[in-house]
Amino acid sequence: MDLIAQLRVQFEDFLSKNPLTKDPVSLYEPADYILSIGGKRLRPVLTLLGTMLYGRHTQEAMKAAMAVEVFHNFSLVHDDVMDNADIRRGQPTVHKKYNINTSILTGDVMLVKAYQYILDYEDPELVYALMNAFNKMAFGVCEGQQLDMDFEKREDVNIQEYLHMITLKTSVLIGAAIQMGAIVARADKQDQFHIYEFGKNLGIAFQLQDDNLDVFGTQAQVGKRIGGDILQNKKTYLYLKALELCSDEQRAILENLYAETAESINEDFKIETVTQIFKDVYVVEYSRQVIEAYRDLAFSHLDACKIASEFKKQLKDFVNEFIFREQ
Numbered sequence: 001m002d003l004i005a006q007l008r009v010q011f012e013d014f015l016s017k018n019p020l021t022k023d024p025v026s027l028y029e030p031a032d033y034i035l036s037i038g039g040k041r042l043r044p045v046l047t048l049l050g051t052m053l054y055g056r057h058t059q060e061a062m063k064a065a066m067a068v069e070v071f072h073n074f075s076l077v078h079d080d081v082m083d084n085a086d087i088r089r090g091q092p093t094v095h096k097k098y099n100i101n102t103s104i105l106t107g108d109v110m111l112v113k114a115y116q117y118i119l120d121y122e123d124p125e126l127v128y129a130l131m132n133a134f135n136k137m138a139f140g141v142c143e144g145q146q147l148d149m150d151f152e153k154r155e156d157v158n159i160q161e162y163l164h165m166i167t168l169k170t171s172v173l174i175g176a177a178i179q180m181g182a183i184v185a186r187a188d189k190q191d192q193f194h195i196y197e198f199g200k201n202l203g204i205a206f207q208l209q210d211d212n213l214d215v216f217g218t219q220a221q222v223g224k225r226i227g228g229d230i231l232q233n234k235k236t237y238l239y240l241k242a243l244e245l246c247s248d249e250q251r252a253i254l255e256n257l258y259a260e261t262a263e264s265i266n267e268d269f270k271i272e273t274v275t276q277i278f279k280d281v282y283v284v285e286y287s288r289q290v291i292e293a294y295r296d297l298a299f300s301h302l303d304a305c306k307i308a309s310e311f312k313k314q315l316k317d318f319v320n321e322f323i324f325r326e327q
Helices: 003-018 025-036 042-052 058-083 098-118 124-153 161-185 187-215 237-245 248-258 267-280 285-303 310-324
Strands: none
Touching: 003 042, 003 058, 003 310, 025 058, 025 098, 042 161, 042 187, 042 267, 058 098, 058 124, 058 161, 098 124, 098 285, 098 310, 124 161, 161 187, 161 237, 161 267, 187 267, 187 285, 187 310, 237 248, 237 267, 267 285, 285 310
């Protein structure tokens, strides 16, 4: 079993033995539901890894890992409400399985619980450092989600704005996850910076690939409806780069379709038409080049970290496999 798989097993074991459910069950059961329906556990695994890289036992980072994973799932619960999503990880979203009011309140209590995991550390200096990293990340995630929603209504979004948005919405959490592990291990400030930048740039590459899979994957692979970003008029890299590459006729079609709402157009037609234009202008090839650039930037920060070379190699192998995944 490789290193990442071992850490995932450790975290899954801890999670299964520490459910959130208590009275009132109607509040906490949906939290355990969203935590139980899978996911790659990338973020908590990175937290455990961040501690192990600097010579400390992974059990020391388990509460920080739980804080990261509970926060991540809190954000998914609320995102699914805002996006009116039906499926998450191949299962009904929390608001579909229960109801919207429950999903909002359950998300709220998950956020509070995430902070509680950090406060459970006894060292006040460690708590302070973790809280600073966690709060910076949490502000970024909320700001990124708002930008994402704003972009759905704007026609003048550019690629740099999009990359800034996904950095906030997705990447800062991945960066903070591994940084918090390094903080638990008392890594020095320079290494904390580089390991955070490694995670952040990995996160950008991860989100770009996730955007690709949303269009060109299958529902069985990604656990949600294919073409969801297109239906929600998400100004992804694929869409924005396609506008640069396509003909005037194709651009007019894209802009008209992205001005439509789900209620006013045939959904399958919209997905098929947009997807075909993306294929015609080879936009995925451009996306892959950008993904590789962010991967290489992540690797440069990893190389600057004072950790064993064997760990660096394992991490690079994992990143290459993970970023160019099919699910």
